[in-house]
Amino acid sequence: MAKAFASRIIRAPIEAVWEVVRDFNGLPRWNPAIVESHIEDGLPPDLVGCIRSVTLDSGAVGRERLLVLDDNQYRVSYNFETPPLPVFNYVGTLELKALTEVDHTLAIWRSTFDEAPEDAGRFGPILSEQVFASGLASLDAQLAGARTPENTVRWQGHAPANVYSIVELKLPLEKAWASVRTLASSSDWLTSDSGASATGARQRRVGDVSRISLEGEPLQEQLIAFSDLDHSLGFVLRYDTAPGVYRANIELFSISSSETTLAVCTVHWRCPKDDEAERGVKKHHDLVLRALNRIGQQ
Known part of the structure; x- marks a missing residue:
């Protein structure tokens, strides 16, 4: 199984970053690798199970299904219904973690997938660098210096299970x-x-x-x-x-x-x-x- 991975410190509070990232139809607004996106059948982008059609800067078109949207753990996961690249069994996750000493956010974007034998090792670097890393760099540039919303209360961890x-x-x-x-x-x-x-x-x-x-x-x-x-x-x-x-x-x-x-x-x-x-x-x-x-x- 092949993997792709990129992570970056976003110089903005987690609430500001999550507001952008949780929009399943919002990739073209912050990721230069995605030039167009729309949700099929007129569904809202926070409906788990909805499908977005995306066009990459290379011209490739793909369809991706929203699998997870978690406002508690700041996590979104999706798969490829129609891959924009010749890969199989693709599942991707973008997850955020708040830094405690400074009001910044760690963004982790990773995926797993299968490749044809003749393509072994080909698409991991492409996704890691040209989609994930470049997207997170653009996100940081857009949000750097954003302030924490007023009256924000962050959950400090679960008490023992009642x-x-x-x-x-x-x-x-x-x-x-x-x-x-x-x-x-x-x-x-x-x-x-x-x-x-x-x-x-x-x-x-x-x-x-x-x-x-x-x-x-x-x-x-x-x-x-x-x-x-x-x-x-x-x-x-x-x-x-x-x-x-x-x-x-x-x-x-x-x-x-x-x-x-x-x-x-x-x-x-x-x-x-x-x-x-x-x-x-x-x-x-x-x-x-x-x-x-x-x-x-x-």
């Missing part, structure tokens, strides 16, 4: 993921038997917010990560009547020996060590178990 639930779903991974994937577009998993109801349909767009009610308590739910590559979803929950932010993640793993799926759900939040906190742990743990078991029954 809820950690694992359920074996009697479904193969593909069917289990098809069920879990609907979490981003409907509230069917939060049924009346779990004490939750929805007042607005959720969309499969990272960043979208919906209003729901859990056991009579109103809250906002925001989709912050969606990965067809890792089979995972991430949400942020904010209660109207209680402080703090809840971060939930669901990830699926294939069990090859039994053709079933392991569903792992974690919910993190910061709360005092008291009886009310313990009751909150139990409430969310029970909700997660009921939701995961219901998915397995579909």
